[in-house]
Amino acid sequence: MSSNKASRIGEEIWKTRIDKVNTELVTLTYGTIVVQLCKDYDNDYEEVNKQLDKMGYNIGLRLIEDYLAKSNTMKRCTSFRETADMIAKVGFKIFLNITPQVTNWTNDNNQFSLVFDENPFADFVELPDDGRAQDELWYSNILCGVLRGALEMVQMQVEAHFISDVLKGNDTTEMRVSLLRYIDDELPPEDD
Amino acid sequence: MTTAIPSIACLGIIGRNNNPLHISIFPSYDPQSNTFAPLRTPLEFSLLLSSSIDIFDLRTKHNAINNTPLATGDYGLLHAIDDRLAAYGFETNTGVRMVCVVDMRGRRAAVGSSSVRSGLRDAEMKPVFRAMQSAYVRLLQNPFFAPDEHLGPVGGHGGRRITSRKFGEDMKRIGEGWTPGVTNL
Numbered sequence: 001m002s003s004n005k006a007s008r009i010g011e012e013i014w015k016t017r018i019d020k021v022n023t024e025l026v027t028l029t030y031g032t033i034v035v036q037l038c039k040d041y042d043n044d045y046e047e048v049n050k051q052l053d054k055m056g057y058n059i060g061l062r063l064i065e066d067y068l069a070k071s072n073t074m075k076r077c078t079s080f081r082e083t084a085d086m087i088a089k090v091g092f093k094i095f096l097n098i099t100p101q102v103t104n105w106t107n108d109n110n111q112f113s114l115v116f117d118e119n120p121f122a123d124f125v126e127l128p129d130d131g132r133a134q135d136e137l138w139y140s141n142i143l144c145g146v147l148r149g150a151l152e153m154v155q156m157q158v159e160a161h162f163i164s165d166v167l168k169g170n171d172t173t174e175m176r177v178s179l180l181r182y183i184d185d186e187l188p189p190e191d192d
Numbered sequence: 193m194t195t196a197i198p199s200i201a202c203l204g205i206i207g208r209n210n211n212p213l214h215i216s217i218f219p220s221y222d223p224q225s226n227t228f229a230p231l232r233t234p235l236e237f238s239l240l241l242s243s244s245i246d247i248f249d250l251r252t253k254h255n256a257i258n259n260t261p262l263a264t265g266d267y268g269l270l271h272a273i274d275d276r277l278a279a280y281g282f283e284t285n286t287g288v289r290m291v292c293v294v295d296m297r298g299r300r301a302a303v304g305s306s307s308v309r310s311g312l313r314d315a316e317m318k319p320v321f322r323a324m325q326s327a328y329v330r331l332l333q334n335p336f337f338a339p340d341e342h343l344g345p346v347g348g349h350g351g352r353r354i355t356s357r358k359f360g361e362d363m364k365r366i367g368e369g370w371t372p373g374v375t376n377l
Contacts, residue, residue: 024333031335124333126358 003085010093030121045136056145064150080179084112116173127167138162155183199298200367204241208287209342211351216363220298231336244279244291245268268314282321290324317373323377
């Protein structure tokens with residue numbers, strides 16, 4: 001499926017089949033979660049990143065069903081490149097109304113970057129000035145978990161992490177996604 | 193030939209418990225030395241802001257007695273300090289007060305330019321307070337900003353000040369960008 005077609009599908013679903021919700025509700029709710037995690041883990045930002053990823057993973061496991069239902073497709077992506085396009089132009093479009101750019105592919109087509117021009121989670125956010133948050137906290141880390149969880153449900157094991165964030169003063173917000181392997185359908189345990 | 197027009201000398205935010213939240217000071221033009229320098233020391237500006245608290249309270253009481261509550265939070269001119277400085281005020285329903293001290297001769301402008309007018313109308317301060325309020329709203333929407341830590345104890349001593357870099361930049365933009373007639377900051 002060409003990437004143009006993917007954008008059209010994303011646009012179409014966004015317009016017709018999605019219930020909209022106020023962005024401030026989303027932004028403030030997510031912000032509260034992150035801040036509460038920071039408090040609960042005593043500003044151990046490594047741990048906060050981990051928890052956000054875990055929460056995202058659990059969201060991803062469920063969200064994929066919704067994605068498949070809304071995008072109304074039974075056809076599998078034929079390549080990881082197509083998967084990337086569908087994530088950016090359909091997945092992110094219908095759930096967050098953004099379309100990150102897919103770039104920086106490795107030659108083996110197993111790794112790409114999602115570059116976020118906008119990020120509704122991070123509107124208004126200013127990381128705390130404690131000398132560590134700027135280095136350690138990946139504010140939108142929940143998104144990595146969502147991708148990992150969602151793709152795992154469609155037999156793809158991936159690893160995702162942010163490598164830059166405008167909140168930290170970088171020019172762009174970039175997430176690196178690598179395909180580790182396709183998970184084979186496991187055979188049922190044999191009866192002996 | 194140049195003449196002087198009003199500019200902002202100081203912007204202050206005061207919390208509901210009369211605790212100072214933020215003070216920005218802006219230099220005024222000095223025709224004698226042809227340089228820009230603040231008209232007063234930071235301490236003096238801080239005292240000016242403190243004195244404006246009394247006027248807010250008096251006006252509030254006065255309005256309550258006469259049963260004429262303000263329709264908006266705009267207090268207009270609070271007090272004219274001397275022939276150059278004048279303080280204008282705004283209060284939100286949460287009790288946060290914003291004060292803008294204007295230097296009536298803080299900038300120079302060429303004679304004949306459209307911005308030269310005598311006096312200053314209350315309405316011309318509206319964009320300043322609107323911009324300050326929206327900067328304050330943006331500050332509160334940052335989840336890492338804790339409003340309860342910035343309340344301060346009743347009486348006005350202590351309490352944390354606003355340390356946000358973004359908020360400071362917004363105040364700087366407003367203070368430097370405003371002249372009479374500017375409608376959007």
